[in-house]
Amino acid sequence: MRLSLRRFPLRKAVPLAISRGVSSTVEHLLVTIEHDGVVGHGETGGFDTGHRHHDTDAIAAELEALVPRLAPLAPEPLQSLEPWLAALSPPARCGLDLALHDWWGRRLGCPLHRLWGLDPEACVATSVTLGLGEPEAVVARLERWWALLPASRIKLKLGSPSGLAHDLALLEAVAAALEQRRQIAGAPCELQVDANGGWDLEVAHAMLPQLQRAGVVLLEQPLAPLADPDRDTAGFAALQHGCALPLVADESCWDLADLLRLAPHVDGINIKLLKSGGLAEALLMARTARRLGLGVMLGCYSDGSLLNGAAAQLLPLVHWPDLDSHLNLIDDPFLGLDRRDDVLLPPSGPGLGVLPGPALAEEVR
Ligand SMILES: [Mg+2]
Incomplete structure (x- = not known):
C-alpha cells in the first residue's frame, strides 16, 4: 500500500481557552493510503492533556518512517496490520487506523456504522x-x-x-x-x-x-x-x-x-x-x-x-x-x-x- 502525509492548518473562528491555555490555530496531518485503486483518509495531530504531550512533528516522523515498511503490505485484513499499529504513539496510530478503516469501508462500499x-x-x-x-x-x-x-x-x-x-x-x-x-x-x-x-x-x-x-x-x-x-x-x-x-x-x-x-x-x-x-x-x-x-x-x-x-x-x-x-x-x-x-x-x-x-x-x- 502507498502511505502519504500532508499537513494542513485549522483556524478557529473563536479561540478556545481552558485551564491549560488558549488555542486558536493548529496544524494537523492528512494520512492517505492507496491500494488496489481504493483510497482511504485519516486525520491526526498533536495535543496535550497536562500530563502527556504529543506534537504534530513527532507524529509525522513516526508515520514517515512507516512509508517504506508498509509499501509491500496490503491494508486487509485489518488484523494483519495490528503489530504495526501497536508500535505507534496513540495519535500516530489514530491517523493510520482511520485511513485503514476508511479504506476498508470504501472497499466494501459501506459506512462503518452500518x-x-x-x-x-x-x-x-x-x-x-x-x-x-x-x-x-x-x-x-x-x-x-x-x-x-x-x-x-x-x-x-x-x-x-x-x-x-x-x-x-x-x-x-x-x-x-x-x-x-x-x-x-x-x-x-x-x-x-x-x-x-x-x-x-x-x-x-x-x-x-x-x-x-x-x-x-x-x-x-x-x-x-x-x-x-x-x-x-x-x-x-x-x-x-x-x-x-x-x-x-x-x-x-x-x-x-x-x-x-x-x-x-x-x-x-x-x-x-x-x-x-x-x-x-x-x-x-x-x-x-x-x-x-x-x-x-x-x-x-x-x-x-x-x-x-x-x-x-x-x-x-x-x-x-x-x-x-x-x-x-x-x-x-x-x-x-x-x-x-x-x-x-x-x-x-x-x-x-x-x-x-x-x-x-x-x-x-
Ligand atoms: Mg474534557
Whole structure:
C-alpha cells in the first residue's frame, strides 16, 4: 500500500481557552493510503492533556518512517496490520487506523456504522463548548452558538487560573443565561461542566454544591490527571464519595486499560480518537463502558471534520456527544459531516464518509 502525509492548518473562528491555555490555530496531518485503486483518509495531530504531550512533528516522523515498511503490505485484513499499529504513539496510530478503516469501508462500499450494525437513528444532541473568559464574553459566545444551531447541551469550561471566584461568576452568568432562554424561548438547555483538571480536591468539594444549585448535569475531569495510575485513580475515588453529580473521566482515560481501572470510581468516560489511537480501541471502549453501565461521552480536540466524522461513526453508542470543534473552524477542509439541528449524524458515505474538499484534494493530487 502507498502511505502519504500532508499537513494542513485549522483556524478557529473563536479561540478556545481552558485551564491549560488558549488555542486558536493548529496544524494537523492528512494520512492517505492507496491500494488496489481504493483510497482511504485519516486525520491526526498533536495535543496535550497536562500530563502527556504529543506534537504534530513527532507524529509525522513516526508515520514517515512507516512509508517504506508498509509499501509491500496490503491494508486487509485489518488484523494483519495490528503489530504495526501497536508500535505507534496513540495519535500516530489514530491517523493510520482511520485511513485503514476508511479504506476498508470504501472497499466494501459501506459506512462503518452500518458494518458495525449501529442504528443512526439512536444519535442524540452534541454539546457545544464555552471556553474560559470574562462572564460577559462567555455569554456572548453562547449567543453566537445559538445563532448557529439550537445548542440544547452546553459544556462550560471551568478550572480558571484566576481561581474559584472567577469559576463561580462564570457558572452563575451561564446558568442565568440558560434560565432566561428557557423562560423566553421555552427551550430547556442542559449544562455540563468540564474543569480540565484545573481543581484540587478542596476546590472540587467546595464547587460541588454550587454546581448542583446551578442545575449542572455532569462534572468532567475535576482533578489534574496523574502519570501514576494508582494516584490518578485515588483522586477520583476520593471525590466519588459525596459527589451526587455523574463524574466523567477525560484526560485520565485514554484507552481500555484506563477505562477498566477507573470504572469503579466514575460514572462515565470521555473517549477521543487521538487518545485511544483510533476507532478500533474506541469501539471496544464504547461497548465495554456501556456493558459496565457507564455513560459514554465522545469528545474532540481542535479537530477537523475528518476526525469528528470518524468519531461520528460511533455516535449511536454515545450518551453525551461532544463533537463541536469543526463547527468553530473558518477553514475546515473536509466535506461530508452533517447534522440535523444539534444532532450530528454518522456520515452515510462509504468508510468514514468524509472526504477532503477541493482545496486539500488539489494539494493531495
Ligand atoms: Mg474534557
